[in-house]
Amino acid sequence: MPPRSSKAADGLDFKAISKQFAKAKAAREAREAQEAEAVAKGLPTEKEQTAILEAQRDKLNKKRQRAYERRWWWTTGFWTFLLAVHAVGLWLFSSGFLLTRLVLEDKSSCAAPPVEGLAASQAALDVQKGCWHPKQFDRAVVILIDALRYDFTIPEDPAAAHAFHNSLPFLYDTAVKTPQNAFLRPFIADPPTTTLQRLKGLTTGTLPTFIDAGSNFAGTAIDEDNLLMQLRDSGKKIAHLGDDTWWSLFPGHFEPNISKPYDSFNVWDLHTVDNGVIDNIFPLLESSKDGQWDLLIGHCLGVDHAGHRYGPDHSAMTAKLLQMNEFIAKVAGSIDDDTLLIVMGDHGMDGKGDHGGESDDEVEAALWMYSKRPFFGRTSSEFAIPPATAKIRPVNQIDLVPTLALLLGIPIPYNNLGKPIEEAFAGQKGNNWANLAAVSRLASAGIERYRQSYFKARGIHQTTEPGSPAALWELANAAGLKDKDAYDAFTKFEDEALQVYKGLWARFDVPRMVAGVFVTAVGLVMLVMYASKPADEEFVVANDAELDYAERRLELMNLNQEDKEEHPDQGYHRRLLGGLADARVLFVVGVLVAVGVYREQPLDGLAALVVTLLITGVISSLSTAGKTLANILPKTFWGWLSVILTLSHSIGFASNSYTIWEDSILLFFIATFGVAVLISSFRIESKIDRTMAIYHTITFIVIGRLASYSKLCREEQMPYCTSTYYSSVTSSTSAPWQLVIPFAVFIILPDVIKAFLLPSKSYESLAPTWIGYAFRGSLFLSALYWTIDSANNGGWLAERFSESTLKSTGVYLAQTILALSLIVGSTSFAWAPPNISILSTQAKTGQLVTILGYGNAMGARYLYLPLNLLAACILLTKPMGSGALALMMWQILCLVEIIDLNQLKSEAIGPVMLAVLGNFYFFKTGHQAVLSSIQWDSAFIPLFSIRYPWSPLAVGLNTFAGQIIAAASVPLVVLWKVGPKQRGVLEKSARALAVFIAYFAVEALATMSWAGWLRRHLMLYRVFCPRFMLAALLLLAMDLVGVLVSLVGVRTNTMAVCEVFGWVE
Amino acid sequence: MSSALVKGSSAQATDTKPKAAIAAVPTFNNALSKGVSFGRVAVLLGLLAAQFNELVAQPALTLQTAVPVVAVVQVAYVVLCLPAAGSQQAKAAKKPRPGEKKKPEAAGTSSLVTALLALVLTTISTPVIHALFILFGAPLLDHVLETFLCAAHFALLGVFPIIYARGVDNQSLVAVAGVSAPLDETLGGLLGAVLGAWLGAVPIPLDWDRDWQTWPVTIVCGLYAGSCVGSWLSGTVFYGKRIGGTAPPAKEE
Incomplete structure (x- = not known):
């Protein structure tokens, strides 16, 4: 086994680096002094030379910054394309699977029948006599025998009879x-x-x-x-x-x-x-x-x-x-x-x-x-x-x-679309056509009234061609029809109207679903190819200041030649997207769109085809760039572990049991990774590194288990599960003792973060203020908010303050915290200097300059970004969840340390574990993959009433807090313990992000495939469909967070660090 | 395994220098030992099969009754098949390697005493394995006895032969914990037990409502099967091979 001594010197021994740096600096100074002496006789003075060098350096830095910015925009362009691909795939599948119906709020009333001018004999408009039609029975008994199949009730030849016949x-x-x-x-x-x-x-x-899009999305109660x-x-x-x-x-x-x-x-x-x-x-x-x-x-x-x-x-x-x-x-x-008896099966x-x-x-x-x-x-x-x-x-x-x-x-x-049952209105002799026509007309008029308002509310164009409901309605209302003919005409109208609605609402559109699965699958292939490790990649963390200095001198000397050289990855994303601009692709897409639009083909097939073509274009560019299909295959143990974890999680969604117990399975995955990395840590040669790696690994596993005690059980987990998230099973408020948790977080968490920054001497510059005061302050205010909330709920201060006083105090407090963490936090993140501090000491050889925090300049500064989000999420999560999220941050920091110590930065396992953690903490913050676990009340933490878009954002931050923090932390895996001179940071971060997103893309693909395949399964609407919806929402949310937070964060961070240290590439 | 991990992490020995290669633990090259080695697998799996219904019906009682039986089987196995830590045979295996530090021979260490000492250390390791089960999601307060007995069986099958053969030599134990030691019956048994117990957890969440899904039946079955298969394969086919791909060394510069 090769030794790891170089690693130890680079990563941990910062004083040594600084000494080297100072030594190099002193040497340079001496050399420059000599040169200056030599050239003092007539040639340009030292000052002039320095000025020229400075100017050249500035020029080089500016050029590199511009190149970086272009590179970043192309990267973001690629990610936007990815987002579009995911959106199209999910849209195609959902539009075939989740058929939605708009719930109309209108109610029928006794005084307003749908048919005008009814005779008093027909409609008394009085409940006692019958509203729209004379009442026939005073009361009704409805016996509903669940699953009473028709053939259970009719006689069967005893010879061929089964157990369910003739009984x-x-x-x-x-x-x-x-x-x-x-x-x-x-x-x-x-x-x-x-x-x-x-x-x-x-x-x-x-x-x-499945989805009745109405006002009451949160509950199951029928409000139409x-x-x-x-x-x-x-x-x-x-x-x-x-x-x-x-x-x-x-x-x-x-x-x-x-x-x-x-x-x-x-x-x-x-x-x-x-x-x-x-x-x-x-x-x-x-x-x-x-x-x-x-x-x-x-x-x-x-x-x-x-x-x-x-x-x-x-x-x-x-x-x-x-x-x-x-x-x-x-x-x-x-x-x-006077009692009607109805027996039926549902x-x-x-x-x-x-x-x-x-x-x-x-x-x-x-x-x-x-x-x-x-x-x-x-x-x-x-x-x-x-x-x-x-x-x-x-x-x-x-x-x-x-x-x-x-x-x-x-x-x-x-909203009724049914028609009266003939037997009940035909009279005892079966010839009361007048009555049949009357009730049929009433029901039809109701359907027509509903049709008008529904099409109006939905903005759907109605056809009036022969055979359409509109035309049939005209026919049925024609004057002079006999009762029997009128009855037949109304029946025809009712049947046709029902068919129209069935077409609108109640069928799975299998071709669309298949198209959605196909587009998502092809998109996933592209994503995984993009995320795969290029064969020649070497992500060597080189924190050697002397080497950096030497390189920089070389660069300055060769400035003119360098002008023509490009960054190796400069054109990478541009070339990927360039596959789309290929004339052949554009031609085929253009022809397809033109033909599709001209022949009024359905939009879905066209979209699927076009997106597939575009993806194929990018896939071929990827292959050209060396990331071939064969490159996807993992080559190391960690690659295989990543694939096994990702796939087994997603394959499990085919079984309702594994979907139901997802939270326990994720804990199992966390422990599995922990044990694997523990074994790996024992192989680290350096004793200090090994001890640290083992310590962080054990902490990592234990925290995961500790966090697993925060849980909200779903119905199907009963009776093997005890909820701890709320004070009791029937409540959605926290227990008073749980208020200890946010205060404990306020006291402990900033110190934990400090402890992770101290070893790399990164608790410098703004860090003590930011983490020790601002972050801690916002944690304290969150704890205060939840105390006020509990006081309000429990009426503890009822004598002293009114409920509205407490509520408004809470809301303004919450707004302050959100402003502090998100607005002030983001602004500060953009402007903050790196977490370094320069220490000058006098030594025998001259002045010694030590840069504290050099070796973690990238990572320590980036950490502010997840912390800002964490502060906001902790406020929006109930007390139990704030503890869970604090543990999550601790676990993330352990993870990045472990990844660094085991040199797994370019492996897929880091982002995969972040995805696992994100999903795990989704469950630990009181959520389940069911609609009923959405904490709608979190919309009212920073607001008094529903306001768009803030309320959905608050609910979103509450629901996906775990995954959002995980997504924002993905670059941390790459940046942690990385110095300012690291090359290829943007590309590595984008690749790590791609692995992270791929985890969610696999989940989305698996859940949609299973939901489509098991669309006749008993548990479809309780287990598979909600899990698909969760996965679909998550994929889009992670794409957005990845671009808007992680990539923007990497850019801001790199700009700020390179501003100080100069651009290295 | 866990006991080894913990010992390794708290060890004080200096080993920052490149490690001397750790040798595999050979089995005695005689007919008796071969027979016992094979017979043990048959006896353990036979015991599991014979007691399976009992195990499903009364997991705690069955596991408890089985502990002394398995302990006797394992002691007999290590004494008859494996060289004890620090014994001549163990040294002989190491001898050809140059630069190996010679240790003073512990006088009068008979295999049986070593086995009993190892048994004591194995008992001490059981709570650590119990903790590991809990970290993987086993209940903390319910089914404590079942989990503990399951951990005891794990320790007997997976950990005991290693302690017997490796002793408390820090360097070897770190190598075992890092799976950088070459494969042999002891390490194979441990790895097999870990993998088997891991896979044993897979059917637990399924809603099949089978009796055998009770905790910890599947884990016990998995660890017995895994340990036996692992030990057998590593003692024969994979003997002396190193698992290089499971950890970073393969890709270090």
């Missing part, structure tokens, strides 16, 4: 025997077939999408117009038994004393919920309970759970269905004449008993309506017997909404 015959039998009392029809769900999404559809009458809201607003009472999903969707809607929610997530328990419903429903059906409820919902989960646990073809399913059969028969016997189940996707078995549920008095009719005798399969005469689930609304005499919810 629930009551529905079919009553529909056949007493068709005027009951009917049974297939009930088609709109995917996704998960209970939560289905309940939205069944109550609002609209098609659910729905059946339950209309009932409540009409003064009716709703009782609920069973699945507690209803309670999160409709908080405050249910009668508290008679309703009973049950936990819905325990899939292994087949009976608790059902028994709860069965035991509690019959007392409510007694006539003595009249007036206590108008709508009674019973949501049974046994069938669904039996499916999840055993699959449908199992004796447990038979038993469950038999129990349901008996239960429904008993309920049907218990209701009175979705079906696939062959394994799971659901969530859009296969036939999953969407085909059953609907059965029952009335004690004869009420239902069939418009044709063929319809007397319930359909044999779900393909015949199906009803859409949303059709329940107008049907139930009209039967109970309440307004149809505003």
Whole structure:
């Protein structure tokens, strides 16, 4: 093993360097004196010569600075291109995957029916008689049997029957025997077939999408117009038994004393919920309970759970269905004449008993309506017997909404797209066409009203060509139509309108998703090629002042020749982007765009093609520059470790378990790296270095474990996880004892940072003021802010100060801290001198000049930048999180020390570990990859009300604090313990940043691929989709932070350092 | 491994000079030793297989009962197969290297005494390994007994043979900790145990609801399999080879 003595001399023994420097200086002075003597006889004087040299040096410095600035702009240009590539890839995939629907705030009201001029006989505009249509039933009982597939309810030949057949015959039998009392029809769900999404559809009458872009993005409660809201607003009472999903969707809607929610997530328990419903429903059906409820919902989960646990073809399913059969028969016997009984499934189940996707078995549920008095009719005798399969005469689930609304005499919810179910309005003889036409006209008018406002709100152009909803609406409203024809015309309009919306909202656009994955994958190849280590790269940290001096003299002597020489990397980024300016590429892109625009091709395919072409151009430039595809393959242990960590993290996203336990996995990665680097540290030859490396490594691992105690568990981690982030499970405020943490941070953290700067003598110049006073001061103010916040929440000072006084004190305090850390901090960062100090001492040989902090001139000064961000993030994070972020900074400093001591600066592992740390601390600051963990209240830390763009920025800083600090710290890996004369700093930093971004790009690519592939998975909307959204947002955020903070920071830092020491390249 | 790490970090010996190469630990070249070496792997894996159901049902009790059995197996193995630290055989292996400093021979050090001493040191190393498990994310306050017993098994399989063969010689232990010593049965057993236990953690988060996912069954299985395979491979195929790529020396100037 070669010795590492040179390293020790360079990196640590600063006094020695300074001595060498001074020695060199003294020698030069002596030499210059001699020269001056020699040339004093007639030639230019020493002063003149020095002046010429100075002028030349200035010229050289200026030239180099300009060259650096050009290089920097080209680098930034390349990164902007990268950002654009990522944005296009994510846009393509998201537009195919995350179909959004705008939630309209409008509500239907009893007094304003969508059709004008209704006769009083038709519309009483009074809830007692029925708002828009005469009321038919006083009350309704809705039994929702979760996952009741249609074929469970119809008879099957016993020879071919499975366990789920012929066990629930009551529905079919009553529909056949007493068709005027009951009917049974297939009930088609709109995917996704998960209970939560289905309940939205069944109550609002609209098609659910993953994101309903409305005012209530943060919560799960439904705030658009729905059946339950209309009932409540009409003064009716709703009782609920069973699945507690209803309670999160409709908080405050249910009668508290008679309703009973049950936990819905325990899939292994087949009976608790059902028994709860069965035991509690019959007392409510007694006539003595009249007036206590108008709508009674019973949501049974046994069938669904039996499916999840055993699959449908199992004796447990038979038993469950038999129990349901008996239960429904008993309920049907218990209701009175004016009560409507509805039994339905919210979705079906696939062959394994799971659901969530859009296969036939999953969407085909059953609907059965029952009335004690004869009420239902069939418009044709063929319809007397319930359909044999779900393909015949199906009803859409949303059709329940107008049907139930009209039967109970309440307004149809505003967003409804369903149409009335024929049997319920056709009259007992099945020929009441006037009634059918009337209700159909009402529902259609509602749909048309919604269509007008939606298209207006969205700014979508409507076509009026034949067959479009607009044209069909005109046709249906034509005068002189017979009732039956009018009914048919309205039905046609309703069907067509629904198709239009389905096209808009409810389908995955697979080609777009594939295009998105493809563009992201090709972009990733480009990024990884860019990030790969060039075969000839040597990032030798050379902190030798004497050598620098000699080189500088040489340069001055050869100034004229140097003029023609260029920096080796001067044209690197320009050439990369130059691949785009290739005439052939431009020609092909131009033709494509022209043809695409001329033929009105869809934009997505064109964008994918053009971006792929552009990326290919850059890839070929990269290959020419020596970073070939083969160069991606790691060549060292650390390269492999980086690849293994990155890939195993991302491959894990294919499994919901690994996605759910991501925080623990990241801790495992941190410890893994720690052990690997510990082993490596034992190989360091120098005993001091080895001891330091081992010490920092152990600190690194222990801090990671310590930080892991700050956690917020996601629902799926229960019961194996205990949240510590807030004071209790049901609260989002901090416990009083947690206030100790920000004060501890205020006392300890500045000293920790100081301890990292002292060994390289970099705690000089502004550092004591900046870190010891300004940074510490802002930490103290943050601690004060959270104390005031807690006092406000807990009412500790209620007698002395009013709530508004405390709130405004807090807000102004917060604004002060943010101004101090971000505005004053950034300005100071731009102007601050390097962390050096020049010490002159008299020695025997003459004057000794020592430059303290020379060996870490680049890194120590750059550290200010992450510290500024840290101060802001600590304010915006709850007390527990401030402790976590302080530990993160400590861990980052350990990491850069370890990387330096083990000479891993040009390996990928440093930035990869920063990415791991960033993700780890995302979880440690009270977040999870679920929408519900977003801390919206952080928007109100520095503000009284929502203000754009500040509120989203505050929430963004709170959410991504870990990753943002990590991104800002990436150049630190390269710059730490690097002197002012280091060459290639910009390129090395950009490459480190590329590795860091590549980690997030791999995550984004993996999550989008898995989310697209598993789009029928039960956990899509709870696990995979949120993780994809997180990864996508993070990738863009990291790109932005990388350019706007890290690259700008490197530039500012280099300019300030080279201002003092002169430009080295 | 961890015990070795800690000893190395707190060691006082001066070793700033380039290290003398550390030799691999050979096994005795006789039929008995070969048989025992092979038999040990069979016995350990057989024990694990036989007790697997017990282990899943009652991890703590099973691991506790197994500790003395495994200790006896390991003591028998080291005494019969490996040269004790400071013994003639160990020296013989080192002899050909020039510049090696001769140590005064410890009089009357029989292998068995060395083994018992090593066993004591191994016991001391167990809490360190326990701490390492916790650093990787094992529960701190729950399942303490299980974690500790798992660490004890780790120490017996991975650490004990090394202490027996290397003694408390700082230079060798630093070489072992840095994996810069050549591969042999002892180091291979340790590396295998580390890798096996690491991989053993992989199936824990899965929601398969299997009994064997209980802590620390997968870790124990991983470390037994890893240690046996590692020790066997390093004793035969990779004997004497050095892992150069795992650390910076390969790319130092």
